[in-house]
Amino acid sequence: MQWITFLYKPFLVILYAQTKSNKSMQMKKLCTLLIALLMAQSIFAQISNETFTSAKTGKRQKLGLYKPTGYTDKKVYPLIVVLNANTLMEPVVTAVRYYEQFEEMPKCIVVGVYDEKLEEVAIIDEVGRPMNESARYFEFISSELVPYIQGKYPIANFKGIVASEEAGFLINYYLLSPKSPFSMYVSLNPTVIPRMAPEFATALAAGPSKNQHRLYYYMATADVENKLNYDKAIIFEKGLRSMPIHQSVVYRFADMKGSSVNSAKLQGIAQALDECFDIYKPIGGKEYKTQMETLSNNIFEYLENKYNTIEQYIGLKKKPLLNDVMATYTAIKSAADWESLRKLAKYVETNGYVKTAMPNFFLAEYYEKTEDYKKALKTYQKSYTEPSIDFITADLINERINALKTNRNLGKTSKKSKKITEEVSEPTDEQNPTDESNQN
Numbered sequence: 029m030q031w032i033t034f035l036y037k038p039f040l041v042i043l044y045a046q047t048k049s050n051k052s053m054q055m056k057k058l059c060t061l062l063i064a065l066l067m068a069q070s071i072f073a074q075i076s077n078e079t080f081t082s083a084k085t086g087k088r089q090k091l092g093l094y095k096p097t098g099y100t101d102k103k104v105y106p107l108i109v110v111l112n113a114n115t116l117m118e119p120v121v122t123a124v125r126y127y128e129q130f131e132e133m134p135k136c137i138v139v140g141v142y143d144e145k146l147e148e149v150a151i152i153d154e155v156g157r158p159m160n161e162s163a164r165y166f167e168f169i170s171s172e173l174v175p176y177i178q179g180k181y182p183i184a185n186f187k188g189i190v191a192s193e194e195a196g197f198l199i200n201y202y203l204l205s206p207k208s209p210f211s212m213y214v215s216l217n218p219t220v221i222p223r224m225a226p227e228f229a230t231a232l233a234a235g236p237s238k239n240q241h242r243l244y245y246y247m248a249t250a251d252v253e254n255k256l257n258y259d260k261a262i263i264f265e266k267g268l269r270s271m272p273i274h275q276s277v278v279y280r281f282a283d284m285k286g287s288s289v290n291s292a293k294l295q296g297i298a299q300a301l302d303e304c305f306d307i308y309k310p311i312g313g314k315e316y317k318t319q320m321e322t323l324s325n326n327i328f329e330y331l332e333n334k335y336n337t338i339e340q341y342i343g344l345k346k347k348p349l350l351n352d353v354m355a356t357y358t359a360i361k362s363a364a365d366w367e368s369l370r371k372l373a374k375y376v377e378t379n380g381y382v383k384t385a386m387p388n389f390f391l392a393e394y395y396e397k398t399e400d401y402k403k404a405l406k407t408y409q410k411s412y413t414e415p416s417i418d419f420i421t422a423d424l425i426n427e428r429i430n431a432l433k434t435n436r437n438l439g440k441t442s443k444k445s446k447k448i449t450e451e452v453s454e455p456t457d458e459q460n461p462t463d464e465s466n467q468n
Contacts, residue, residue, distance in 0.1 A: 075121060075140075080176060084168040085161075090142040091173075094121045095181075096128060096135035104184040104344050106136045107177060108212075109169065111149070111191035111199070113140030116216075116293070120190055123297050131349065133305035134184075134342060139177055141169070149195040156224050158201060166198060174209045185239070185343030188212030188304070192293055194219045196247075203231040203245075211240045211341075214300040215247040216293045220260050225267020235274030241340045243274075244304045248282035248296035254289050278303070307337050308346070311355045320359040328368035331356040332375065347380040350418060357390070370394040385414040389425065396432065405432050 074095070079088045092113055096105065110120050117140035127133040148165040151158060158166040169189075177183060189210045191199045196218030202208040204227065236243040247265065251258035265281050273279045282299060284292040311320070311334075320330055331352060338346050353376055360368045373390035381387060388411035395404035412425045 075117065082168045082172055084164045084172055092117050092140035092142060094138040101182050104182045106134055106186040106342055107183045108136050108138045109189045110138060110140040111144065111195040113142045116190060116192060119294055119297050123301050127301055132309045133301060134308060134344060137181055137183065144195060146194060149198050151197060151221060153221050156221055158198065162198065166201060170202065170209055186211055186341065190214040192216040200228050203228055206237055208237055211236060211242060212244045212304050213246065214296065216296045217249055217254065217289050218247065218261060219257055220264040222260050222263040222267060225264045226270060229268050229271045232268060232273050232277050232279060233271040235276045241276065243277045245277065246280045246300040248284055248292050250284040250287040250289050250292035252288045307341060310349050310351045316355050320355060323359065324363050325365050326368060327356060327359050327363060327365045328371040354418060366394055366397045383415060384417040385411040385420050386417050388414060389420045401432055405429065
């Protein structure tokens with residue numbers, strides 16, 4: 029029966045795809061299953077265990093720690109804290125690794141807290157506040173665990189917390205703290221106290237704390253074998269929406285009526301990560317058609333704003349993906365927004381592509397389109413000597429040079445410009461970059 033256990037653990041990703049009857053969705057599920065199975069064996073080896081002695085709880089707390097592939101202390105990483113780690117740690121790590129490989133979320137450090145007792149995470153209805161054991165556990169997470177991880181590893185400004193049942197409700201109280209370390213809350217099948225909703229609604233209306241640019245709040249609940257808890261969660265959720273949500277708060281509620289508790293947890297983890305890190309994803313076909321293709325000018329600003337937002341929200345600087353650069357270039361050419369092309373050339377030069385032909389090729393094309401043929405020729409010539417990247421090859425650049433030299437418009441420039449043009453030599457074979465110099 030070992031294979032059954034093996035199959036169960038990566039089921040998070042399978043359940044991410046919403047149930048549909050069409051064949052394409054079924055194929056997506058099958059492909060996702062295969063990927064999850066391939067990943068499963070190595071996941072558990074990458075979760076290391078340690079103990080932490082808490083002054084707040086007076087206990088030695090078992091922790092699980094996941095560091096991403098290629099971890100280095102020269103980079104910073106978002107932190108995701110997982111309560112109920114006995115059941116949630118492996119699904120969260122599976123989802124994180126799944127999205128990381130497609131660059132749909134940043135590489136993260138995940139720390140799980142194991143073996144919580146009910147009294148450590150439960151909130152007494154009559155009190156409506158963490159008290160005694162739960163108060164000490166609450167403080168342990170924010171004032172001991174997070175600083176401890178920050179002291180050992182390079183942690184970005186972005187920190188999230190994931191929890192279920194009683195712990196899933198406990199994490200809401202971090203919303204009430206003006207210095208909460210968390211900007212992502214994922215509450216799965218929380219055991220709620222409906223009358224407390226107005227307080228949390230006030231916090232969501234107030235927006236992120238001063239050290240954060242955005243707050244993401246996600247709650248999911250299911251009713252199968254959990255009807256009473258589900259009904260309370262529905263009432264609680266209505267209370268959360270009793271006030272206008274702050275514009276810098278992304279609030280999402282997933283009503284998974286008809287689903288089991290465990291199914292809701294697995295789907296919820298995948299959905300929350302997928303949406304929370306939406307800005308981090310590469311520019312896709314839909315985004316291109318609805319956001320970029322419709323622009324007639326200032327197209328470069330869309331790319332620039334996207335990556336500035338990533339840095340603001342997550343606290344790390346991301347090299348612009350080649351996919352995103354090329355999408356921007358395509359939109360610029362389609363709209364003939366040549367000023368954006370000039371800006372794009374400078375941007376890629378200072379953001380990871382300086383050792384490729386891309387910056388000078390873009391700049392040369394800008395000069396060509398604005399009829400500064402002298403500069404266009406010289407800049408194309410320079411790009412020819414640099415490593416090829418994507419479609420920007422030596423052959424293409426040579427074609428551009430030859431086309432410019434025979435262009436009738438070139439003869440309309442000044443005599444001086446014409447003389448310089450004649451002096452431009454054909455690129456030699458020695459200048460042609462090797463295939464080994466191609467960079468992405």
